[in-house]
Amino acid sequence: MMMNLSDLKTGQIAIVDRIISSDDTRRIVQRLEEKGVVSNKPVQVLREAKSS
Numbered sequence: 001m002m003m004n005l006s007d008l009k010t011g012q013i014a015i016v017d018r019i020i021s022s023d024d025t026r027r028i029v030q031r032l033e034e035k036g037v038v039s040n041k042p043v044q045v046l047r048e049a050k051s052s
Contacts, residue, residue, distance in 0.1 A: 005043070013044045 008014055016039050021029040037043055 005037075005045075008043075008045045010045050010048060013042055015040065015042050 002017070003014065005014075016037060018039055019029055019032065019037070
């Protein structure tokens with residue numbers, strides 16, 4: 001089942017299948033990669049950011 005990172009709930013773990021980048025999201029993708037979010041690696045949601 002495919003999901004977006006935003007679909008994960010606190011505490012859930014998932015394997016990153018791919019990261020899709022466009023001109024609009026290139027900086028966000030770069031930040032994720034700097035934090036270790038890359039294809040074929042597990043990620044876990046530790047907490048959710050407050051939305052404004």
